[in-house]
Amino acid sequence: MHITTPNSIKLYVEEAGQGLPILFIHEFGGNHASWEPQIRAFSRRYRCITYAARGYPPSDVPKDLESYSQSIAVQDALAVLDALKIDKAHIVGLSMGGFTALHFGLTAPDRVLxxxxxxxxxxxxxKLEAYFRGVSLSVADNFETRGAKAFAPIYGAGASRVQYQNKDPRGWQEFVERLATHDDLGAAMTMRGVQARRPSFWDLSKPLAGMVCPTLVMVGDEDDHCLQPGIFLKKTLPACGLAVFPKTGHTLNLEEPELFNRLLAEFFSQVEAGRWEARDPRANPDQVMRTGDEETA
Structure with a gap:
């Protein structure tokens, strides 16, 4: 089905299952179908919702760059929940969708399980902000000029994607074939408007330190440019856990679906039992070992 956002963009939405809702938000290189291993597992006991972001058919593809931004991506996620009359949900995002999930928590914490x-x-x-923005604009140009079909195998063989290719060649090939169906303009606009302009986590340190939503951060240990940001989130968010997947790249939910699903299920269980709490203040990162002198210091 399609829902319509407050600014009249139609977004394609799929849902399956009953129970507490989970909203899955896809990465740049994927689409709504990228969450199939999770939908099949969690729809047995949850109401699972996934959608194609703006710029990703069968959702609308706006042609104006200012129709794409990190803030707009959050508003689209909220629009999906509003259209389905969902008050609160578990919000799960990968890569670009992970940024949206984090900003969702900053924007609408009252809507978050x-x-x-x-x-x-x-x-x-x-130190890599300028480089990343430059690469993002180059990738956008490649999608727009070469087209997704020609550029997908190049993008899909990036430094943090080859781990998936080595482990699961058939799965990786499906990922590349899905990437090849991206709308050329939609991919370019998403890269320019969302990816290249979103703020660094470090620029959000103060609001992040005040965000008390139960949070699970997942990162592959060979996804080099997500490792330090993941550790930063662990140190900054009050109620954050960090899971590092060994010998794993960027496409976590597809590359290691069983581990991803197991950790996600355990996280949901702890949250729903009220047991995923803020870090104990006694776990002071400035302390290495306890000596007994701390109280009198």
Whole structure:
């Protein structure tokens, strides 16, 4: 089905299952179908919702660059929940979708049961901000000039994608074939409007430190430019857990679906039981070992 956002953009939405709602938000290189391993697993006991972001058919593809931004991506996610009359949901995002999930928590914490921020961090490292923006604009130009079909195998063989190719060649090929169906203009506009202009996590340190939503951060240990941002989120968010997948790249939910689903299910269970709490203040990162002198210091 399609829902219509307040600014009249139609978004394609799919849902399956009954129970507490989970909203899955896809990455730049995927689309709504990228969450199939999670929908099949979690729709047995949850109401699972996934949607194609603006710029990704069968959702609308606006032609104006100013129709794409990180803030607009959050408003679209809220519009999906509003259209389905969902008050609160577990919000799960990968990469670009992970950024949206995090910003969703900052924007509408009252709509959040939990946040899962997976494979998010590209462009956040301050020393690489300018480089990332330049690469993002180059990628956008390639999608627009070469077209998704020609550029997909190149983009899909990036430094943090080859791990998926090595482990699961058939799965990786499906990922590339899905990427090849992207709308050329929609991919370019998404890269320019959302990816290249979103703020670094470090620029949001103060609001992030005040965000108390239960949060699970997931990152692959060979997804180099998400590792430090993931550790930053762990240190900054009050109620954050960090899961690092060994020998794993960027496409976490497809590359390691069983591990991803198992960690996600355990996280949901703890949140729903009220047991995913803020970090104990006694776990002071400035302390290495306890000596007994701290109280009198």
């Amino acid at each position: 939990s946040l899962t921020v997976a494979g998010a961090g590209y462009g956040c490292e301050k």
